[in-house]
Structures are given as C-alpha cells and as structure tokens.
Amino acid sequence: NAGVTQTPKFQVLKTGQSMTLQCAQDMNHNSMYWYRQDPGMGLRLIYYSASEGTTDKGEVPNGYNVSRLNKREFSLRLESAAPSQTSVYFCASSAEPPTGITGELFFGEGSRLTVL
C-alpha cells in the first residue's frame, strides 16, 4: 500500500541551486497537487494537475515549475532556489477533479527542503 510517495525526504541546497522533488501515486488518481507548509501557516497550494498533460497555478506558484509526466507522476522543480523556499513540501492526489473536491486528498510524507 504505497499510496503517495515523495522523494527526497530531506534536502539542503545553496541559494541558486536547482532541484526536483518527485512524487508518484499508485491509486490511479487523475488529480495531483503540490503544497508547501510553513510554520504558523496552513498548507498553500503551489500547482495542481487535473489530468495527465495539464497543470495549473495555485496560490503561490512563483519560483516553481511542474511536470505531469504521466498519470502516476507529478514533479516539482526549483530552478534557482532561494531561502524563501525553505519549507516542507507535500504532494497529494485525489480521485476527484480539483474543482470538485469533497475533501479526500491523499498525501505523501513530505519533503523538508532547506535553502542556505
């Protein structure tokens, strides 16, 4: 029962470096999401994908790019990391479309990113 798997779990970058967070789900879900979580704040949506080949911006997309490689995989890329991107990143998926959520999102364990 893998569910949603994220890699890596921890990463330390220097300002200006690039990296990609990987996410895969094995539940045959159409919709996938990337969130970031910062202390004292709720989860904020970065990007989402309603289906393979489509992506849309969420609340805080600046500084990020995404790729929906296939139905299973949704990656998040930081092209030039900044200290403001230090955060915990969560990938999630749902069987429902992003515009019809009844609340059942399935989350990965999170990836803790530190940018020095």
Added chain:
Amino acid sequence: GDSVTQMEGPVTLSEEAFLTINCTYTATGYPSLFWYVQYPGEGLQLLLKATKADDKGSNKGFEATYRKETTSFHLEKGSVQVSDSAVYFCALSDSNYQLIWGAGTKLIIKP
C-alpha cells in the same frame, strides 16, 4: 477571501482528558469543512468532514459539528490516548472547491 483560524498549539493533555481544538472560518457561501490529521513521520490523512450546517462528522472517537451560526467546526474527543498525539488541520472547501487550510494544531498527550 475565505480563511480558517485554528487555536495555536501545542496543546498538551494527559491521557484520558477531554480534547477540544477550536476552528473558526470565514467564507462566502456554504463551504464543506474538514479535519485532517498528520501523525509523526506520516502524510496528512482525512479524519472527518461535514458538508452542511448542523452535520456532525465523526471518526476514531473524534467529532466535529458544523455550526453555521458561529462559523465554527471544533474538534472534540472525550478521552484522548497517547496515540492521538499528532498535528490536526482544519480546512474548508471554498466556492472554487479548492481547500483552504488552517495553520495546524500540535497535540501532545502525556501518559
């Protein structure tokens, strides 16, 4: 815009104590309301939900009632266990059906 406010943590209780975690919201229309839980080292998972006023969501001994008049969805449990130690997130589904999240409340249960 829509928003969710949760009580700040951490909340520290002894085992078998009564738990309340407060959640209030601001929203246009009639959102659905949710509680998610994140156990240590795991991803978030849906704990319970309510889709209309006066609905009560329940799961694993936890309950929350959708109170439209007070715009609240407080999480309660009659007798907590050490295994309930986790971070609890309140959320609502806005008019665009996107989830708006509270900041999370860390709960620590001491034996």
